[in-house]
Amino acid sequence: MKKFDKERLLLAVAGPVIALVSAILLTSIVLIASGKNPFEPYRLMLEQAGFSDVQVLIVNQASLYYIAALAVALGFRMNLFNIGVDGQYRLGAMMTAVVGAHVSLPSFLQVPLLLLVGALTGAMWAGIAGVLKVTRGVSEVVATIMLNAIATSLIGYLTLRENFGVLLGDNVTTGVMKESGWVPGIDLGQDVGEIYGLVFLAVALGIGYWIVLNRTRFGFDLRATGESETAAAASGVNAKRMVLTAMLISGAVAGISGLPLLLGDAHTYSLSFPAGLGFTAIGIALLGRNNPGGIALAALLWAFLDKTSPALDYATPVAYEKEIATIMQGLIVFAVVISYEAVRQWGLRRQQKLVGAELAAAANNNAKKEVAA
Amino acid sequence: MHALVGENGAGKSTLMKILYGMQKPDEGTIAVDGEQVSFSSPADAIARGIGMVHQHFMLADNLTVLENVVLGSEKLHGIGGGARRKIKEISDRYGLGVRPDALVEDLGVADRQRVEILKVLFRGARTLILDEPTAVLVPQEVAALFANLRELKSEGLSVIFISHKLGEVLSVADDITVIRRGTTVGTAVPAKTTPRQLAEMMVGSELPTPETAESTVTDKPVIKVENLTVYASGGASLGPESEPVGPGSLVEAAGEVKKVLDDVSFTIHAGEVMGIAGVEGNGQTELIDALIGTRDADSGTIAFLGEDITPWPTRKRREQGVGYIPEDRHRQGLLLEAPLWENRILGHVTEAPNAKGFWLNPKGAQDDTRRIVQEYDVRTPGIDVTAASLSGGNQQKLIVGREMSHNPKFLIAAHPTRGVDVGAQAQIWDRIREARREGLAVLLISADLDELIGLSDTLRVIYDGRLVADADPATVTPEELGSAMTGAASGHLEHVEEEAAPEDEAR
Numbered sequence: 001m002k003k004f005d006k007e008r009l010l011l012a013v014a015g016p017v018i019a020l021v022s023a024i025l026l027t028s029i030v031l032i033a034s035g036k037n038p039f040e041p042y043r044l045m046l047e048q049a050g051f052s053d054v055q056v057l058i059v060n061q062a063s064l065y066y067i068a069a070l071a072v073a074l075g076f077r078m079n080l081f082n083i084g085v086d087g088q089y090r091l092g093a094m095m096t097a098v099v100g101a102h103v104s105l106p107s108f109l110q111v112p113l114l115l116l117v118g119a120l121t122g123a124m125w126a127g128i129a130g131v132l133k134v135t136r137g138v139s140e141v142v143a144t145i146m147l148n149a150i151a152t153s154l155i156g157y158l159t160l161r162e163n164f165g166v167l168l169g170d171n172v173t174t175g176v177m178k179e180s181g182w183v184p185g186i187d188l189g190q191d192v193g194e195i196y197g198l199v200f201l202a203v204a205l206g207i208g209y210w211i212v213l214n215r216t217r218f219g220f221d222l223r224a225t226g227e228s229e230t231a232a233a234a235s236g237v238n239a240k241r242m243v244l245t246a247m248l249i250s251g252a253v254a255g256i257s258g259l260p261l262l263l264g265d266a267h268t269y270s271l272s273f274p275a276g277l278g279f280t281a282i283g284i285a286l287l288g289r290n291n292p293g294g295i296a297l298a299a300l301l302w303a304f305l306d307k308t309s310p311a312l313d314y315a316t317p318v319a320y321e322k323e324i325a326t327i328m329q330g331l332i333v334f335a336v337v338i339s340y341e342a343v344r345q346w347g348l349r350r351q352q353k354l355v356g357a358e359l360a361a362a363a364n365n366n367a368k369k370e371v372a373a
Numbered sequence: 374m375h376a377l378v379g380e381n382g383a384g385k386s387t388l389m390k391i392l393y394g395m396q397k398p399d400e401g402t403i404a405v406d407g408e409q410v411s412f413s414s415p416a417d418a419i420a421r422g423i424g425m426v427h428q429h430f431m432l433a434d435n436l437t438v439l440e441n442v443v444l445g446s447e448k449l450h451g452i453g454g455g456a457r458r459k460i461k462e463i464s465d466r467y468g469l470g471v472r473p474d475a476l477v478e479d480l481g482v483a484d485r486q487r488v489e490i491l492k493v494l495f496r497g498a499r500t501l502i503l504d505e506p507t508a509v510l511v512p513q514e515v516a517a518l519f520a521n522l523r524e525l526k527s528e529g530l531s532v533i534f535i536s537h538k539l540g541e542v543l544s545v546a547d548d549i550t551v552i553r554r555g556t557t558v559g560t561a562v563p564a565k566t567t568p569r570q571l572a573e574m575m576v577g578s579e580l581p582t583p584e585t586a587e588s589t590v591t592d593k594p595v596i597k598v599e600n601l602t603v604y605a606s607g608g609a610s611l612g613p614e615s616e617p618v619g620p621g622s623l624v625e626a627a628g629e630v631k632k633v634l635d636d637v638s639f640t641i642h643a644g645e646v647m648g649i650a651g652v653e654g655n656g657q658t659e660l661i662d663a664l665i666g667t668r669d670a671d672s673g674t675i676a677f678l679g680e681d682i683t684p685w686p687t688r689k690r691r692e693q694g695v696g697y698i699p700e701d702r703h704r705q706g707l708l709l710e711a712p713l714w715e716n717r718i719l720g721h722v723t724e725a726p727n728a729k730g731f732w733l734n735p736k737g738a739q740d741d742t743r744r745i746v747q748e749y750d751v752r753t754p755g756i757d758v759t760a761a762s763l764s765g766g767n768q769q770k771l772i773v774g775r776e777m778s779h780n781p782k783f784l785i786a787a788h789p790t791r792g793v794d795v796g797a798q799a800q801i802w803d804r805i806r807e808a809r810r811e812g813l814a815v816l817l818i819s820a821d822l823d824e825l826i827g828l829s830d831t832l833r834v835i836y837d838g839r840l841v842a843d844a845d846p847a848t849v850t851p852e853e854l855g856s857a858m859t860g861a862a863s864g865h866l867e868h869v870e871e872e873a874a875p876e877d878e879a880r
Contacts, residue, residue, distance in 0.1 A: 008757075215733050217722045224719060227708045233667050234697065234705040235720035236688030348710070348761060355762040356387070358754040 007354075011347040016287060016294070018343070019335035026335075027328045041312055041320045048308035056193040060260065061303035062296075063202040064274070067257035068281035069299055070209050071122075073290040074250045075140075077213060078226035080243065084129060084144025085254040086278025087151030088122035092255025093262050094155050095121040097269035098164045100177030100262075110180040114263060115201075115256055122255015123248045125151065130247030134240040140247065148278075159269075166268075173270040183263040196264030205253065206292040222246060254278065283333040289340070305329055374522065374532045376546035378539065379553055379575055379794070385535050386764075388552070389502055392533075393425045394418035405500075424498030426489045428505045428792070434478040441477055442492045449496065456495075463494050467524045482653050483514040490521065500531045505792065507541055511652050512822065512855040519545050539568040539795075551575055572795050589644035590830050594679075595814035596641045596664075596783050601673035603634040603659045603838075633659045635838040637673070641783070643812040646805070648829030648846065650822060650854045656838035657818050658700065661787055664816065665697050666690050677783060692723055696781030698772055698789045700818070702765075706772045709761040713753065714742040716760045717775055724779060745774035750800065766793040773801050777808060784808070787818045802828060822851040834858055 028038035048054050068085050075082035082088075096118040105113060129143035159165040159172055166175035185194035213219035224232040225242050233239055257277065262269065284302055288295030309325035379385050390396040392403065394412030402409050405421050412418045415425070432441050442460055443452045450456040457473050464471040469487045477485065486506060493501055503522075507515045522532055522545065536542050542549060542563070549561040551574045559574050634656045641647045651657055662668035664675060666687035674683050682690055691697065697720065699705035707716050718727040718738050726737030742756045749770045753763055760768060773789065786805065790798040805815060805828065819825050825832060826846045834842040834857040842857045 215735075216731060217728050217733060218731075220715075220718060220722050220733055223711075224708055224722075227711060228704065230701075230704040231706060231708055231719060233687070234665065234699055235722070236666075236686065236691050238686060238688075348759070351759060352762040355754055355758050359752050 007347070007351070011343055012289065012291075012294075015289065015340040015343040016298075016336065018339040019287070019332060022335045022339070023328055023331040026331045027324065030327055031324070036320060037318070040318070041324050044312055044315050044320070045304070045308040045325075048311045049304055052188065052192045054307055056188060056195055057307040058300065058303040059199060060196050060264075061306055062299040063196055063199040063260045064257055064277060065281060065284050065299035065302055066202045066296060067205055067260070068254060068277050069284040069288060069295045070205055070292070071250045071254035071257060072278075072281045072285040073288070073295060074209065074253065075246060076226075076285060076290045078222050078242065078246050079229070080246055080250070081141050082126060082129075082144055082247065082250045082254070083141055083282070084126060084147045084151075084278070085250070085257070085281055086276060087144070087148035088125045088251045088254035089257045089278050090155060090273065090275075091125050091151045092118040092122040093258030093273060094158065094174060094269045096256075096259060097174040097177060097262055098158070100181040101164075101166075101175035101268070104178040104180060107180040110178065111183060111263070114181050115259065118256040118259050119252035120255070123252040126247045126251020126254065127244070130244040130251075133247070134243050140243075159271075168268065168270070171270050171272065173268040175268060177263075177267045181263060182267060183260075185264050194264070196260040198260035198264055201256070202260065206296060210292045218245075257281070280329075283329065283336075286340075287332060287336050302329065374526050374534060374545060374547045376534045376536060376542040376549045378536060378542055378549060378551050378571065384552055384556075386504070389425065389504060389533075389535065392418065393423060393502060419496050419498070422497060422499035423502065424493030424496055424500070425502040426486070426493060426504065426506060430485050430489055432477045432485055432488060435476070437474050437476055438471055438480075438488050438491075439473040441488060442473075442495050446496050459495060460491065463491055467494070467521060467528065469521060483510055483517065486510070486518065487521065498530075500533065501525065502533045502535075504535050506534070507536060510820075511858050512851055513859060514652075515541065539571050543568060543571065575795060588830060589810050589812075591643045591645075591812065593643040593812075594640045595643050595645075595677065596816070597676040598640070598664075599638050599674050599676070601634055601637040601660075601663060601675065602632055602671050603656075603663055603668060604671050605631040605633050633838050634663065637835075637838075637840055639833065639840065641814040641816060643782075643814055644809055645830045646809055646815040646817055646828055648817045648819065648825040648832045649835050649840075650819075650825050650832060650858055651835035652858050653820065655835050655858075657787070657835060659838070660835070661700065661785055661818065664785055665695065688723065691720060694780070694782035696776035696779065696784040698769075698776055698784070698786045700787035700791075702768055702772055707760045707768060710759050713746070713751075713756045713758060713760060713763075713771060714739045716771065717742040717745065717756075720775070721779055741778065745771060745778060749774035749804075750797075766797040769793050770797055770800065773804060777804055781808075781813060784813055784815045785818075786815055788820060789817070790819075790821065790824060798824075822854050825854070826851065 024042070031038040031041065049058070068089055071085050071088070072082060096114050099117045100110075100114050103110070103113065125147060126144070129138075129140045129147060132138040132143050133140050157163065159174060161167065161172065164174050165172045167173075168176070183197035185197045187194050211219075213223060221232065221235075221237045221242060224235060225237055225239060229239060232242075258273065261274070266273065280302065284298045285295060287301070288298035305325040305328060309322040312320040312322045312324060377385055377388070387396065391398050391412075394415045394417045397411075397413065403412070404410065405423070410417075410421055412421070418425075433444070436444070439457055439460060440452075443450075443456050450459045460471065460473045463469070469491055471484070471487055471491050475484075477488065480488065490501065490503075506518060510518060519541075522534075525532060534542070534546060543566060544563070546563055549563060549566070549571065550557055551559045551561065551571065553575060561571055561574070637656075637660065639647065649657060649660070659668060663670050666682075666685060666689075670683055674681055676682065677690070677693065677695065682693075685693075703709060706719075708719055711719075714735070715738075718733070721727055722733070726734060726741045728734055729737075739756060745751065746753060746756060751763070751767045751770045751774065753767060760771070763771070769790070769792070776784065784805070789805065790801050793801065802824075805813075805817075809815060817825065817829055826849060829846045832844040832846050832849065832854070833840045834844070834854065836842075836858065844854065844857075
């Protein structure tokens, strides 16, 4: 039995490792093709990661990625593709910023209130897709993509100056949030920077995700639905309610994924808020195999590529394009999808074979014993 | 015509997969027409004239027969007139009676099987492998299939035939190979062998019969179904199972909604096994779905221990003691890629030992899985392997063990021994009988008429959504049931009994 556990671990690691190695090799090929040194950029990026200020940037960025990827992963675990994480995240962040700028409670109430606003906004936005799916059979993929576009327009409308928009410098924002809603970070000194306080929220969400999925009845139903909808229905899962619940939770998590940045640093929502977080999160959830530990590593890797690549532009004596990192991210997603499916099929076949072999061995032993007796 | 028989997990399927190029042998050789070959894919096997008809049909429902046959071998005879002529020719030569332009979804099981056979012949197969071809057929259809197979044989083709139904094997095969635990344990010549000898060779021990000894029927009704009617899913319901808009809306426009279950009433008492015979697709699936609650009754009531459970959701029904052995274990009974102990939880996630309140109890579930594996002789190296890696019979034993572990008061057993070898079959029958003695009410739906007759206390025949006949299992013969199942003897309850009566006197 131990053997199968070890096998499974090996298989779980094999997928991402194969994907990463092939992505790195392919990136090197791109570098060679463009006449550059195929290894130097990696060295430069690793060197960057040695600086503590870059490390802080990486951790902060990863916390956003991590929460958004958890939202995606939650949907994936039951075969729901929530492409709308991006819209849910932006709308959640904006609504939180608006409430934070207009409501002033003591800190111990303000922060939970803001988290709640973000979560509810995201849940509501995702819930629209959920309701459409269970009542009208609309594919959640289509619905959430459209909701992303609608979210963009809605945010544009709400941040008009006759609504919640406030001009800060040249930037239209939602106004500066009341200070009671700011979450203090861990200050590591003047040159190094500050780690967002809500990084711990990300960690807590990861732990919560694991516990809910693996240790609760609800989580079991959710996973069962993802693995076989028909078997789940026969086992008593109400598929429609499950779809709606999963969509709501996924949206709620997505809705707070921008908050580490908002409450920790930006303190206002503007168009300069990072775009595309929700889409990046899809790749991260894939790479992390929907597993909280795996997603954490994937989010850190992504943040590492993001935050160390700008230095490539200024490298001496030879500068490299920082887009190398983007190419690599794209290749990783490609390689991940292919290698996971290959490893999964190989693993299933291998296990069938092993089980067969083990049973045959047991049968032989029995036969021998019978003979001996 | 060569038959291959053996217990589940004996290696029949593996052997066939190797022959068909789906799996590579570790040692040993295969020779076709005296020439040693090695296949690395089914395409190689097809090129050598070997074709396989799978147990589960591999047809696209929404395509026509012609399209299904041509799919994947468009280069052979094109996709138009040439292919149509070829299909006609094959169909006529072997008397398959296949219509090239019929939609596969409109075809019955037997017709689909003939399409599968035709598909294989179309690709030029000289050797056909049939994996349990009779599992889904009624006796009359089996006879027709065998007539087709004899036709093939007389044209010089070879047929390799896998079956659990030993009577059939003996009647149709020219030669029999028995395998057990991965090796050949013997060969038999049908003329000199009885089913019993053959079965003993397979299991290597004494043999079971499905007969129930004494009646344990009480007068306490456990499940009472009254006037249950279910309509075919029309345009109203949306979801993964809903029909494509085109044909669905046409049917609706014509104002014709088919009743898939029409005014069905019955009562099953504690300690009673009620068998339902019928050709697949006559409402059995809908009946099961309505009883377990995955499909709503359009009218009528279902009462369980005197309580109206019609509005109850599936989970509540299962918690209150409705056990369920689903007809398709891969689709409804198991999470194939999950470990065995998680499969032990499936369907009983709210109940001990799987859960403590809101929380799962993995340890409890694992311990109990070990117990089931032991008590039900599930052959597996451990409880952490995936369900997919077990053989069909062992998967079924796990499901039966799981359902029985929660002391159900009413058990829906759909094809409880389908695709299960004789040894495991006996165990499953024993378990059902044991529980019946303790007051379990069972609804048994099976395509195996011997099983139905042997295990049931009362028998009903379902045809076109209605219970058209009933029979006394003590007197009825499979042939009589078979004719009622095809609708030939529908209408009056007495009809079957009348038929049975002279038979009874003759004895």
